[in-house]
Amino acid sequence: MKTFLYCLLFAATTLLPAPASGWSRQGHQIVAELAAQDLTPQARREVAVLLAGEPDPTLAGIATWADDIRAESRVGEHALGKRSSRWHYVNFQRGAGCEYVPARDCPGGNCVIGAINAQRAILADRTRPLAERxxxxxxxxxxxxxxxxxxxxxxxxxxxxxxxxxxxxxxxAPKGEGTQLHGVWDYWLLQSAGLDNPAYVQRLRQSPVPAEPGPASDNPPVAWALESCRLMQAEGVYPPRRRIGDDYLDRFRPVAETRLRLAGARLAALLNASLAPAR
Incomplete structure (x- = not known):
């Protein structure tokens, strides 16, 4: 049964992604590895304690766990996966621009913005059980x-x-491959670079982390989501025709790579702050 579930998950995160599937397995692992290389010694020690006993006790090793449990929830085997299914994304209304209205876009904190803030608070709270953290x-x-x-x-x-x-x-896919726009951004943009994870991480780390676009936000996940929303609405992201080729991938791959680079740096900063010694 487990083998079937992981096969199902792999399919869901590559060619034909399920609703709100994230980056492909490769994309999530790249973000995690980028972050791992920028952790402080204190944060590394805390991560090692928290992940002790995991099959692969590294950030990259647990990077797709949230998708794994969601896949299991589809066959009724993981309640947390079902409860967290809405935490992977935030929806914006067409025609409303990139305006975030929490009551409309994240009711009850059930969106990726609310989830990041809630899970960060749990991680930073050393009075919580280790399993929750x-x-x-x-x-x-x-x-x-x-x-x-x-x-x-x-x-x-x-x-x-x-x-x-x-x-x-x-x-x-020289003969053509059916997919969705979400799947192109999940999988094809990165896969078409032809790099394995170590090579991709090395390539991305050769470029400096892009400067933050503005002053520090008091709610960083909102700022990150609005950045993504503006990119999603940029000219050409929704292709005018229903057929795309390598020119589309070549145009938008650098955008995806910049997002990975930013995600890795921001994840490291978030973990370093959350796992800093208590004062």
Whole structure:
């Protein structure tokens, strides 16, 4: 049964992503590895304690856990996966621009913005049980990646590009491959670079982290989501035709890579602050 679930998950996070699926497995692991290399010694020690006993006790090793449990919840085996399914994204209304209205866009804190803030508070609270803080760390590693994927701050009416069907014809699929716009951003933009995780991390770390676009926000996840929303609405992201080729991937791959770089740096900063010694 477990083998079936992981096969299902792999399919869901690559060619035909399920609603609100995040970056592909590769994308989430790249964000996690970028962050891991920027942790303070204190944060590294705390992460090691929290992840002790995990099959792969590294940030990259738990980067897709939130998607794993959601996949299990679809066959009725993980209540937390079902409860957290709305925490992977935030929907914006078409025609309303990138205006965040919490009561409308994140009712009850059930969106990626609310989830990041809630899980960060749990992680930082050393009075909470270790198991809760471990889950909070796993959620944060995943959700910080999610909020930087532009389709995770997408339109409600097409489920973040999941309903926008496309046919990709390019080097990766010369005969054509059916996918969705969300799937292109999840998978094809990174896969088409032809790099494994270590090579991709090394390449991204050769570029400096982009400067923050404005003054520090008192609610950083909101700022990150609004950045993604503005990118999602940029000219050409929704292609005028339902067929795309390598020119689309070449145009927007640098955008996706910048988002990964930012996500890694911001995740590291969030974890360093949350796991700093208590004062």
């Amino acid at each position: 471990r889950d909070a760390l796993k959620f944060l590693v995943h959700f910080v990646g999610d909020v930087h994927q532009p389709m995770h701050a997408g339109y409600a009416d097409d489920r973040g590009g999941n309903n926008h069907q496309l046919n990709y014809r390019g080097k990766g």
